[in-house]
Amino acid sequence: MLPNDRRYQFGGLLFLVSLTVFFVSSILLYAIYAYSRRGDVQSTAALPQSFLISTVCLIVISGLVHMATRSVRRDRRVATTTLLTISAMSGTIFMGVQFLAMSEMLAGPALRGGTGKGVAGMVAVLALLHALHVAGGVIALGIVAMRSWKGCYDHERHWPVDFSAQYWHFLDGVWLFMLAAFWFTTGGFDF
DSSP, rough: OHHHHHHHHHHHHHHHHHHHHHHHHHHHHHHHHHHTTTTOGGGGOBBBBBOOOHHHHHHHHHHHHHHHHHHHHTTTTHHHHHHHHHHHHHHHHHHHHHHHHHHHHHGGGGGGSTTTHHHHHHHHHHHHHHHHHHHHHHHHHHHHHHHHHHOOSSSSOOOHHHHHHHHHHHHHHHHHHHHHHHHHHHBBBBO
């Protein structure tokens, strides 16, 4: 790794740590609030099935970006660019599925009145915050893919591709913890 990349790596690590603090505190506050509303009928509304589809989408993106880190280290520029581009497009699909899930949830019985609407609203806010971070990740993936296409990365200079993978793994973890919190504090999924 090049010396400049070490500085960027440290900055990226600080960024991920700050996001971890933000999301952990947000999920914890949500869990406390949802626990205080556990007796409300509206709090038992089911989660949209499309949350599960978006979860699969997010895990696929993370896997693709991880494969891109392996290919850039082997100087496979075309494969790296292709994997990063497919990842960025999949991220856009993830955001579309999330939008549909939130629209379905907000139009459902959870927001038809009563004090339980706060739990569904908080689920939507947390999912929206996550989707905004995904949007930033999609933009970054697009930039990294374009720079990969231009030949900016190789077996020595690959930190941006590595950080993209770290960021998407982070987003996976956050989403899985959020989904677990949603599952245990709402009506879960109707299977």
